[in-house]
Amino acid sequence: MPRRFQIKSQFLSESAYPAWDRYVLHHEHGSPYLTTAWKKAVQVGYGHKTSYLAAFSGSDVVGSLPLVTVKPPLVKNRLVSLPFCDFGGLLADDPAVAENLLNQALKLAADQRADLEIRCPAPAGAILSHGGFIQTTNKCRMLLALPSTADELWSGFKSKLRSQINRAEKNGLTCRLGGSELLNDFYQVFTRNMRDLGSPVHGKSWLTAIIQAFGKQAVVGVVYAGNSPAAAGIILCHGRTVSIPWASALREFNRLSPNMLLYWTFLKFAADSGCSSFDFGRSTPGEGTYSFKKQWGAAPAPLAWYRLGTARSQADEQTNGSLRRTMESVWKCLPLPAANILGPCLRKYIDR
Known part of the structure; x- marks a missing residue:
């Protein structure tokens, strides 16, 4: 019954x-x-x-x-x-x-x-x-099934992927994992990256609330070039699944591959913590982020x-798309301090 x-x-x-x-x-x-x-x-x-x-x-x-x-x-x-x-x-x-x-x-x-x-x-x-x-x-979503150890995960990567990760370490980059003590360095990278993408940034109060609410289940990662943050992200742990809602890298460090070291550090942490799945987050099939996540072995799971x-009519969709592209272009031109002040005021209403 x-x-x-x-x-x-x-x-x-x-x-x-x-x-x-x-x-x-x-x-x-x-x-x-x-x-x-x-x-x-x-x-x-x-x-x-x-x-x-x-x-x-x-x-x-x-x-x-x-x-x-x-x-x-x-x-x-x-x-x-x-x-x-x-x-x-x-x-x-x-x-x-x-x-x-x-x-x-x-x-x-x-x-x-x-x-x-x-x-x-x-x-x-x-x-x-x-x-x-x-x-x-x-x-x-892009989902990766994790083996029982980071060593097994590493051995399953293609040689090109391993060389990209190794390049970051050979270039002297280092990665730290922690909590709220790394939030300022994370935000330094995050705000610049979002402005450069033409998107209003989340307020630091929102990210602080995330860290406080999730406690040890929220992990902040920052990749450093010397003492300068070059890439950063936040993962959220839930049972045997790890999700990464936010990750950013600064363009001037791209040649050093900081993003590769960031994701490898998170994946290594997840595998060695006994997690069985890594959720890379949502992407549009065929776009750059989709390809980036796919190279790690992640497979698509359509969202509903x-x-x-x-x-909405095709005309409405075209109008909305044109307006969005215009706003992105304008936002990219804002001075960073202005984008950081205005961004959180708008971002709280942008629910995607």
Whole structure:
């Protein structure tokens, strides 16, 4: 007989955080983004309202749907699962639980007069069955299955990849792993890289909130050329999976291959820590980041992002794309101090 369940609370109570995190930890599509640590970071770092829907069988969570309300000025609110990461989504032990949670989300979106977007790591039956959602991305995650040791991982690399990593070390680069003590050096690289890409940067308060919420499960890595940070990233550990939401390298150091040393250090850490999977994050097939991740042996896993409503017209998509390219060009020309002040003010509303 199927287990009985009930929607216990529209807003997950703090006392149920451990049950939620246990459920996410053991679910095949669980990730650090779906934990209550991400919830805390969103609240503290950006002040967004969170609505985490949970289905319970007794005291056990049997379904989850985390939602965050993003309220940009002058435009319609968005209810997103989840912002600032690759996916959130609907987890459930059976179709009845999934349907109930989805109905709760639809009601919440209607009450808030908000657009609803649910970003899943794989196709979601309840959402597909509803019929009112459209898929909004062709991006994929890049996943690497890890062997039991870093030595095994290294031996499986092609010689070209190994030589690129060795080049960084021969060029005198070093890499440190740590926590909040490395955040300033990380941010020094991150802010410049994001400005050069034409994208508003996350505020340091957001990244500080991430480090505090995840604790030892968040690891900062910085590659140095002498005393100068040349590349940096942050990984989040969740069970036997490691995800890398942010990584950057400074262009003037590209010839020294700092990015290769950064990723190798993270991969070595993950393999030697007993992790079985490394999530390189989302990419568009055929683009540069996709090829970079693929060279490590990562394989694509298509993302299933769904938005409630009708598809945007081709004209609208072209207009949005043109506007985005124009804004990127303007942003690249900003002085770094100005980009660092303005960026976080805008980035809290850019939920991708």
